[in-house]
Amino acid sequence: MRSPESMDADFDTVLHGGEVFVGQGLARCDIGIRAGRIAALAERIAGGRTRFDAAGRWVLPGGVDAHCHIDQPPNPGSAARGAQMADDFASGSRSAAFGGTTTILPFAPQFKGQSLRAAVAAYHARAEGRSHVDYGFHLIVSDPTQEVLAQELPALAAEGYTSVKIYLTYEALRLSDLQVLEVLDAARQCGTLTMVHAENLDCILWLTERLERQGRTAPRYHADSRPMLVEREATFRAVALAELAEAPLLIVHVSGREAIEVIAGARARGLPIVAETCPQYLFLGSEDLHAEDGAKCMCSPPPRARENAPFVWRGLQSGALSLVSSDHAPYRFDESGKLKYGPKASFRFIANGIPGLETRLPLLFSEGVMAGRLTLAEFVELCCTAPARLYGLLPRKGQIAVGADADLALWDPQRRTVIDNALLHHNVDYTPYAGMAVTGWPTHVWLRGELVCADGELRGRPGQGRFLRRGRHGIPLRAAP
Missing domain, CATH: 2.30.40.10 (Urease, subunit C, domain 1)
Known part of the structure; x- marks a missing residue:
């Protein structure tokens, strides 16, 4: 000592x-x-x-919150286009600090037709001089052109942007399997970690259209449009594509037992697959979507039935799930955010996401450590050390x-x-x-x-936080079972 x-x-x-x-x-x-x-x-x-x-x-x-959305510009191609995030870097980072978090990793989104470099520059302009805590950026790639993959991604990796997020859902963001393979391969070559939102878009669209024809458009039906099967299939496919590309993969906001079983199986085979979950899958349930203000609990994947939470706790205890992030997505419950298209809009037009930067650590500390589900060492690993290691911030953070x-x-x-x-x-x-x-x-x-x-x-001030250049990810090419 x-x-x-x-x-x-x-x-x-x-x-x-x-x-x-x-x-x-x-x-x-x-x-x-x-x-x-x-x-x-x-x-x-x-x-x-x-x-x-x-x-x-x-x-x-x-704490290190490795998955949060702050002042992220709305995607013009999204179903809920026009909904504005309530937190800028000043308010979002202030909330993080009061919750015990000193490092945040939000997302610089590339939209279709946009340069990845331009997306990063635009996001820096939103963050500069505003953050109360240290921060880095994940990249979101929605348009993986040859220039993006062969030139911009390697150059940005050398500058400390060493993680990239891709989507298997959302029409404005979804990549084809071929594009996923191309991103995985390019990321592997430059030491960048690929993160994936694993839900099957075509299944979701088919279910959503059927529900709407039946007049089932309230927030409660958001969960019916995205059952665990949809997440399980996309998780299995993402793992298979990563295995084919021989690339490490981090699966974000894993919600349910079925996806956890796929991940545990992949890790048991020694594949470099890592997964994250979030407090909403431990503390909320699909039943919360049935309330009059159920849109407040809408996120994707959705909260599952209450009996699912013990499986998520066991995933944390067993190591199938390696970290806990907030997936903070701060939309107000008014016409600027969740109710952009009115209080009776179909669930498909309600902005997805819930706030959680400040409550992530207290919730997990209380119901994990103090309730005996997690040791203090496991809590620190899940919320501080593992995200720092996985995203190239150890030994500094x-x-x-x-x-x-x-x-x-x-x-x-x-x-x-x-x-x-x-x-x-x-x-x-x-x-x-x-x-x-x-x-x-x-x-x-x-x-x-x-x-x-x-x-x-x-006691702090906006601008006290600094941008972090991150090193290579901390996932070995063959993970220990």
């Missing part, structure tokens, strides 16, 4: 008296911070220009270690909170988790040694 530096050395900040997550568990440990990085870990550290008493609380790594950025979250493990939207810091007018009681909440958060928020008070 003792760093190679002298404990008599001065530090910008010393956190003392807390229980710190180091290695695989908590230890009574002081943290010495210098120039934004952890410079020393020891049982007792003297000095420090600023000293902070962490007694009685847990010090965990700042996702852990408490000498040399790492001093991204720290101080948790009160016994704090009891009933989630209410008035307590949150996003720019969305609701949370789907309202009324849920959680045990444990982050009270103070540091980004590179600077205090961002403390006891509900914002």
Whole structure:
């Protein structure tokens, strides 16, 4: 635990008296911070220009939310075109910080006919000088031209954009199997990780049109248009295409038992397949779509029936699911967002997505760690270390270690909170988790040694967060079963 530096050395900040997550568990440990990085870990550290008493609380790594949508421009070809996201980088990153997250990875979307380089430049303009936490970009490829794959993708990978998302659903974004293979192959060659949204578009369209002919257009029927079979088939196909291309693959927002079984089978065969899930598949159910305001819980894939949640927990416990992200998609419940086409619009015209940046860690901490479903080490791995490793941010992010950025979250493990939207810091007018009681909440958060928020008070400033150039992904070409 003792760093190679002298404990008599001065530090910008010393956190003392807390229980710190180091290695695989908590230890009574002081943290010495210098120039934004952890410079020393020891049982007792003297000095420090600023000293902070962490007694009685847990010090965990700042969270890494590897899948969130912030100020993403609406796709002109989408069914819900015109719906605007409520969070820009200032409000979205502020919400992340108050929830214990210090690194976010949102998406720079390429639309049909657009240069990938131009998409990245446009997204930088939205982010510059606004973020309270550090951030990187995933690329979204919807038009994989030869120029994009042979020139732009390798050049952007060399500049630290080392992940690309593709879709098997949404008419404006869906790639053919041939295009998927071409992206997988190009990404593999330049060390870029391919992420996939795995739902079968043609099945969804067939089911949607049949439901609409029957007059079944309320939000509850969104789940009927996207049953688990639709996700299972697309997951199986994505795994097969990745195997053919000999490329690593990360399957995002896995919702249900059937897809998890496909993923577990692929990993058991040693394929480099990794998968993520999200809180909505642990804490929401398809039953929530039946409410009068059921559109508030609409996302894709949809929340499954309540009896599905234990399978997702088991996927996290077994390693079939490797990380938990929020998939934060902040649409307000008004005419700017969810109700763009009116309160009676068919579910196909309601913007997909729910807010969750600030609640991701407290929900999983409470019902995972405090309820005994996850160890603290598993929680940190799923929410901090694994996303940092998978997306090329280790050893700088996702852990408490000498040399790492001093991204720290101080948790009160016994704090009891009933989630209410008035307590949150996003720019969305609701949370789907309202009324849920959680045990444990982050009270103070540091980004590179600077205090961002403390006891509900914002201490940081827009622009404090920096853009992160990321390294190669952390998935071996043959994954261990």
